[in-house]
Amino acid sequence: MSKNYKEVSAVNDFNFEFRVEEGRIYVIKGKSGSGKSTLLNLIGLIDSPSSGTINIKGVTNYSKDIVKSAFRRDEIGFVFQEYNLNGAFKAFENIMVPMLIKSDEDLKTIKIKAFELLKQVGLEKREHHYPNQLSGGEKQRVAIARALANNPPLIIADEPTANLDQENEQQVLNIFNELKKKGKVVIVASHSEAVWEYADVLLTMQYGSLVEVKYE
Numbered sequence: 001m002s003k004n005y006k007e008v009s010a011v012n013d014f015n016f017e018f019r020v021e022e023g024r025i026y027v028i029k030g031k032s033g034s035g036k037s038t039l040l041n042l043i044g045l046i047d048s049p050s051s052g053t054i055n056i057k058g059v060t061n062y063s064k065d066i067v068k069s070a071f072r073r074d075e076i077g078f079v080f081q082e083y084n085l086n087g088a089f090k091a092f093e094n095i096m097v098p099m100l101i102k103s104d105e106d107l108k109t110i111k112i113k114a115f116e117l118l119k120q121v122g123l124e125k126r127e128h129h130y131p132n133q134l135s136g137g138e139k140q141r142v143a144i145a146r147a148l149a150n151n152p153p154l155i156i157a158d159e160p161t162a163n164l165d166q167e168n169e170q171q172v173l174n175i176f177n178e179l180k181k182k183g184k185v186v187i188v189a190s191h192s193e194a195v196w197e198y199a200d201v202l203l204t205m206q207y208g209s210l211v212e213v214k215y216e
């Protein structure tokens, strides 16, 4: 598949199978502008390819937006460099949002699950904090907990540690490693060598093309 923005070929003939049947960390590296974010947005169904198809679990080209958004909600957790938390909501409320949208559980169960997820990322003492009362590392851990809310098999993270110091980066990487052990697939775009070290598969992008795949 490819994605073009007018004359810019952001992702060029990308052809690779991310396997989701067992826990694994895929890391995508490449210079600024090489197409990493565009690729993650395509895999995460936030964006559509200009040509070619994306096939996830046998579903090809989501024609109906409603199906696409439901699939994304249930199957994919997205983590952003800038956290993208809702500033009007407390930490645990941010985590509740995806579960409320899915709405197949009662409020009490959703609250309990949100607290469990906060515990999983080591933030049980920050449940009532608003995003502006959290450090960058804490915000990112809330964002990861939110991405896990509907228990998706696939977590996509775009430069999740770019704004974090080494210690907080390590905490995020430990969480990703735990997720991998639980059988989740994590696809991360990152400039950080510390992140590359956690890769089971390291993909290199250059000018929109996949130029190297290394199995660690």
Ligand SMILES: Nc1ncnc2c1ncn2[C@@H]1O[C@H](COP(=O)(O)OP(=O)(O)OP(=O)(O)O)[C@@H](O)[C@H]1O
Pocket: 005, 008, 009, 010, 030, 031, 032, 033, 034, 035, 036, 037, 038, 039
């Ligand atoms: N919405 C857009 N409209 C036009 N061009 C775009 C758009 N989004 C991305 N591009 C272009 O596509 C190319 C790939 O961008 P992309 O953001 O995917 O790179 P990246 O590898 O994630 O970079 P970075 O490491 O700086 O985040 C760049 O040349 C960029 O200018």
